[in-house]
Amino acid sequence: MFNNTRTDRRIASSVLTLMVGLALSSCGKDEPKQLVQVVPKVSVKEISAIAQQQELIYSGNIEPENTAHIGFAVPGVVNNIHVVEGQRVTKGELLASIDASEYVNALAIANAQLEQAEDMYSRLDGLYKKGSLPEKDYIDIKTKVAQARANKSINAKRIKDSRLYAPITGIISAKMVERGSTAAPGVPAFTIIKTDQVYARISVPESEVGAISNGMSSAVYVPTLEDTIHGNITIINPQADPVSKTYAVKIKLLNPDGKLLPGMLAEAKIQTGKAVNVIAIPAPSVVRDADGLTYVFVTNDQNKAIRRRVTTSNVTGNNEVIISQGLTAGDKVVVAGQTRLKDGSTVTF
Template sequence: MKYNSILAVLVLFTACTGNHEQIHADADSATAVEVQKVTAQTVPNVITLSGSIEGKTTVKLGFMVPGKIEYIAVKEGSQVTKDQLLANLEPTNYTIAKQLSDVQENAAQDEFNRLDQLYKRGSLSESDHTKASFSLQQAKLQQKLENKNLTDTKLYAPLTGILLNRQAEAGEIIAAGTPLFVIADIQHVIVTAFIPEGELHHVTIGQQAAISIAALNKKFTGKITEVGAIADATSRAFTIKAEIANNDMLIRPGMIAEVQLNGNSDSMGILVPAESVIHDVDNQSYIYVVDEATHKAFRRKVSLGSMIDNKLQIIAGLSAGEVIVTAGQSKLTDGVSITVVK
C-alpha cells in the first residue's frame, strides 16, 4: 500500500512537470507581433484610375513633294517653335522647274500683248484672242504650281511643342505625304484613363482631378475635358480625359499617371495599414486576425478597395472590433501562437 502511494505521487509530479514544460514551450515558440483593433470610419469615396500622358495637340508632318532630304534641323526630344525650319529637300529640280515656268509665263505674256493689240485694231479674230488669253492663264497657273512645289521643299513646324519622333535621315529619298516627324504641343498635356461603367456617374465635364506622376514624384491638379460616349466592348470601361497645365514643360508624353476623382458622397468603412495586408502567389490578399482567447493568429482572405493615405480599404472579409496583426505577420502561419508586443 505504501509503495502504491509513492508511485501515485511520482506520476502526479511527472504530469505537473510535463504540463509546466509544455506551457513554457508554447510561450517560447509564440511569435511576437504588433496588433491593432479595427474600427469603422468615414471613407472618402475616391476613384483611382491609371492613365497615360499625351500632348494636347499632336501632328504628323511630311513633305508635300517627293525628293531627297538635304538637311534636318532638329533631333528627337528637342523643343521647336511655330514656323521653325525642321528639314528641307534638295531643291535643284524644283528651282529649274520654277525658272522654266517663269520663262513660259513671260513668253505667253508677250504673245498675248502682241495679239491683244491686233485684236483691238480688228486684225485678229475673237477665237484667236481667246486662245491667247487661255494660254497666258495656263502659263500663270503653271508658274504658281512650280513656285508652290519649290516652297514645299522646306518643312516648317506648325506649332510650338516638342519633336516626339523622327522617321528620316539626311540623304534619304522620300515620297510625297510620307509621315516623317511627330510634334506635340505639351504646354498643356492630356491624361487619358479608363473608368468602369459602374463609376461613370461620378464623372462630369469640368470636374477637378488629382493627378500623380511617379516619374516626376509630383502631383498636379487637372480638369476633366472629355468623357467617352461609348464603352469598350471588352472591358466595359469608358475613356475619360483630363487636361493639365505643363508650365515647367517637365511632363512628357508617354509618362504614366494616376488619376484620383472624388465620388459624390463619403461612406463608413474599414481602413487598415497597407503593410498589414499580405499577398500570396496567386495574388490573393489576406490579413492575420487575432483570436484573443487562444492568443493565436488566423489567416483570412479579404477584398481590397482604394488606397487612402497609405491605408487600404477593406471591402469584405473584416468587421469592426476585430484585432489584426500589423507587424510581424511575415513570420506567421495559419493558427500559430502569438505574443503581443507594444
C-alpha cells in the same frame, strides 16, 4: 529439510530485493507532462459604414496635348537636316530641305512661257477689239496665259514645299529621314509633340464614369517627379473600349517647364463631391502575405478566427484603411493579435 528451507529464504530475499529496486527505479523517472493548448487572446472591433466624400483613384499615363507627324509635300533628295531628336522647336522653324534644282528650273521655264503668252495676248487683244481677230483665236490665247500662270504658281509652290517647317511648337520626338535619303509625299519625316500642356489619361469603368464630368478638378501624382499637379477633366470619351469596357478620360495639366514627359506613369485622384458609405478599419489589422495579397481575420459566433481576403482602396487621415471589397457592416474584425493567428484558430477576447 533444513537446506531446502534455507534455499527458499534466499529466493524470497532475492525477489524482494528485485521488487524494491524496480519500485525505486520507477520512482526516479519523471511523470509524462500533459500538453496545454494556449488560446490566443485578441482584440475585436465590430465595423460599421461611415459617410465620406467619394474619391476615385485611377492609374494612367501622361500624353502630349498634340502629336504631329509631318513630311514633305513633294518628292526629292534630302540635302539638309537642321534638327535632332529631343530638340525643342518653335512654330515656323526650318526642319529640313530637299534639293529643289529641278523645281527651280521648271519655274524658270514656266516664267518664260508666261511672258511669251502674255506678250502674244497683248498684241492679239488690240486686234480682237478692232474686230480683226476671230473670237476662237482670242479665247485660245487667253487660255494659254491662264495655263502659264497656273504652271508658274505650281512650280513656285513646289520650291516652297522643298523646305519643311515646324507646324507647331514642341519637341522632335522622332526623325525618320537622313541626309541623302529620298523623301516622298505622305511619308512622315518627323514627329513633333506639343508638351506645354499635357494630358493625364486614365481609364474609368462603366460603374464609375457617371460620377465624373467635364471641369471636375483632379490631383495627379507623378511618381517619377515625386510631385502632384492639379488639373481639370476636359475630355470624356463617349465610347467605351470594346475589350476593357472602360472609358478614356483626359485631365489637362499645365506644363510650362516641360517636366511632364509623355509616357510617365501617373495616379489621378478625383473628388466627385458626393457622400458615400464606406468601410474603414484600422490599418494594422490588414495583413499582407508573401504573395502580396491582403487579408484580415474576422471572428464568428464560435469564436473562430476566419481569414478573409480584402481589397483596399485608400488610407484616411486617421490611420484607417478603406476596404472596397471583402467586408460588410457588422463584421467583427481582429484589430490586435492577428499576427499569431491561422485560419480557423480559436480565440478569446
